[in-house]
Amino acid sequence: MNEYTDSKLVNLYQNGDENALEILINRHQREIFTYIFYKILNKDLANDIFQDAFMKIIVTLKKGKYNEEGKFILWAKRIAHNLVIDHYRLKAKNRNISETTYSNEEFSILDMIQETSENIEESLITHQINSDLAKLLVQLPEKQQEVIKLRFFDNMSFKEIADHTECSINTTLGRVRYALINLRKIKDENNIILTR
Numbered sequence: 001m002n003e004y005t006d007s008k009l010v011n012l013y014q015n016g017d018e019n020a021l022e023i024l025i026n027r028h029q030r031e032i033f034t035y036i037f038y039k040i041l042n043k044d045l046a047n048d049i050f051q052d053a054f055m056k057i058i059v060t061l062k063k064g065k066y067n068e069e070g071k072f073i074l075w076a077k078r079i080a081h082n083l084v085i086d087h088y089r090l091k092a093k094n095r096n097i098s099e100t101t102y103s104n105e106e107f108s109i110l111d112m113i114q115e116t117s118e119n120i121e122e123s124l125i126t127h128q129i130n131s132d133l134a135k136l137l138v139q140l141p142e143k144q145q146e147v148i149k150l151r152f153f154d155n156m157s158f159k160e161i162a163d164h165t166e167c168s169i170n171t172t173l174g175r176v177r178y179a180l181i182n183l184r185k186i187k188d189e190n191n192i193i194l195t196r
Helices: 007-013 020-040 044-064 073-093 118-136 142-153 158-163 169-189
Strands: none
Touching: 007 020, 007 044, 007 073, 020 044, 020 073, 020 169, 044 073, 044 158, 044 169, 118 142, 118 169, 142 158, 142 169, 158 169
């Protein structure tokens, strides 16, 4: 199977052959990771973006939305590139903005003030969201609960989760994906809104 083209492997994966995805990942992971790393210059962050990119690739392939306009690697890099752009947009959005535009001032006093505590309303909303989320999580199969907790509550990377659960990255990605699909379904069935 290693000698198959990317196009053939994508086709096999879309038809249920999980090994085809593993070969695709192994074949291109170094090039995609390197591409992300040289744009981010932070190994841990590059690793997270790399894993998010493969999650997006998997979801797109599973939905059958991959159109072969060119090479798989170029398409995968475009996904990675968009996630890098998203990262920088988010970073720029969260920068402190001074109340003054005078360039000769070193800093603004407002830049020094940080609101660390939530007000009572925000605290109640956060508590309600966490309570609703806990109710949703217990309805998932045990292994899916575990990967969601490790990924989103313990902030583990997919590789760390794979090591921790003694599973392949492919299995881990699959569990997270199915857990998110199931959570969405349960949330909709119970008319729960998890946004502020």
